[in-house]
Amino acid sequence: MGSGLSVAGNLAALLNADVCWRCQACMAACPLVGVLPHYAGPKRLGPDLWRLQQASSDLRQKAAMGPDLDLCLGCRRCDVACPAGVEPARLIALNRLSFSHRHHKSTAVRDWLLGHPTWLGRLGTTFSRVANPLLGQASTRALLHHVAGISGERRLPPFAPVRFSKLYPATSPLEVAGKGSPAEKHAVEQSVERPAGQGEGEPAGQPVARVLFFPGCQVEYYEPDLGERVVAALRSLGVEVAVDEPSCCGLPAIANAWPAVARRQAERNVERLAAWIEQGFDVVLASSSCGLTIRTDYTGLGLVREELAEKARLVAEHVFDLGEYLLQLERRISRATGRRVRVVPKPEGEIGSETLAYHTPCHTVARGEGRPWLELLRRLPGMRVLDLQAGCCGIAGTYGLKREKYSVSREVGEGLRSALVAAGTPPVATECETCRLQIRDLVPGATVAHPLVLLGRLRWEERAGDPAGGE
Ligand code: SF4
Ligand code: SF4
Ligand code: SF4
16 A cells, blocks of 8 residues: 655655665654664664665565554654654554555554544443443453553543533634624623723624634543533633534544545545635644644545545645644734733632642644743743653554553653652643653553643733733
């Protein structure tokens, strides 16, 4: 099976691979290299193998690397480390997708399920009353371990009793065409706390921005309350919020090597999201990995047809993680109004600690837009926020759920575990859902939440100083 890239895309990837000057910086940055001494590493699995794939028809030689391709965490730390601009992680993902026909028989069903989280999510939420207690039982976990290949040591997240889309049905782009839905405007009029100066001369109820919230699988099937918080937080800032239909970004299909599924999801998302963006909406997510996938993989992995490439680029420019979006919005409003405004938190209830720890997900590092949630958490009054800086947590999405990967996943996360314990196990904030899952496993009893949960409600605050200035 080919990579899915166009001829031009293939050539660009080959040129990218050819730039590698073998400095080994990616090897030093890879969290697996220190844990698995036999792991071939980003240089060999990325640029070296890509060149080999293009140049050689010797299938045995290529197939020899197959198992190691499957070991890669997809953390993209190698991409960040490479001084030459090679993207080893992208090349590894391309190589893995082209080996997709090699699913091992014993794990094919498990990998299919993990690659299709919407199936699992629908099933699990429908039968959550039965499924959740069962998932907690040792006998079920043993069965999952031995029969399904899901590690029995991994504590799986409970399914939500009610799906997010039942609480917030998707808005149709037609409903808001041109001027915004009356219901949204009403919500804005009721709850907006405008930044001073914003909206002057505009009709009452005019939103400060228009956002389509993409819930993704996590909010839809596991954390609908997080989705409710996102919608409420944006609305309290005067943002008009529409809710997207439940859909997956495609990352699990990419990670579990189901290229046809990933392509279908990517094309559907591009068509739908582009329609919203053309109406003036930005797309906001509460998951760092979903956003990165939509932003970089749809074109980077050749998941959309050539005729959709333009729309995919438009979508990539308008997709934001919530934290990144909030900081961008305050800069935009400050410039537009000539007044320096910023988003400040209003914690709900006691956090129960004067210290918080922040863990940076690898995909936030890979996005290259700083660490907005750390900046926002530091605005919590009287709170000491520790920046853990402990590297990859090791779970890498569905990777750390797999029987044969669980121990590697924990070993990679050991640095994070010891940093957290050394800090006295304060509550931890991180914007990646699977990092949260891993931290709960690494440090049983730890309080772990999305940063928005700890920030509570949000409001605008006007500050003295230059509107274009930094902190
Ligand atoms: S993506 Fe992460 S695990 Fe994979 S090769 Fe790169 S650094 Fe290593
Ligand atoms: S860091 Fe970049 S240039 Fe250096 S070996 Fe890795 S891929 Fe090649
Ligand atoms: S990041 Fe994970 S949970 Fe979120 S949409 Fe993508 S696959 Fe689904």
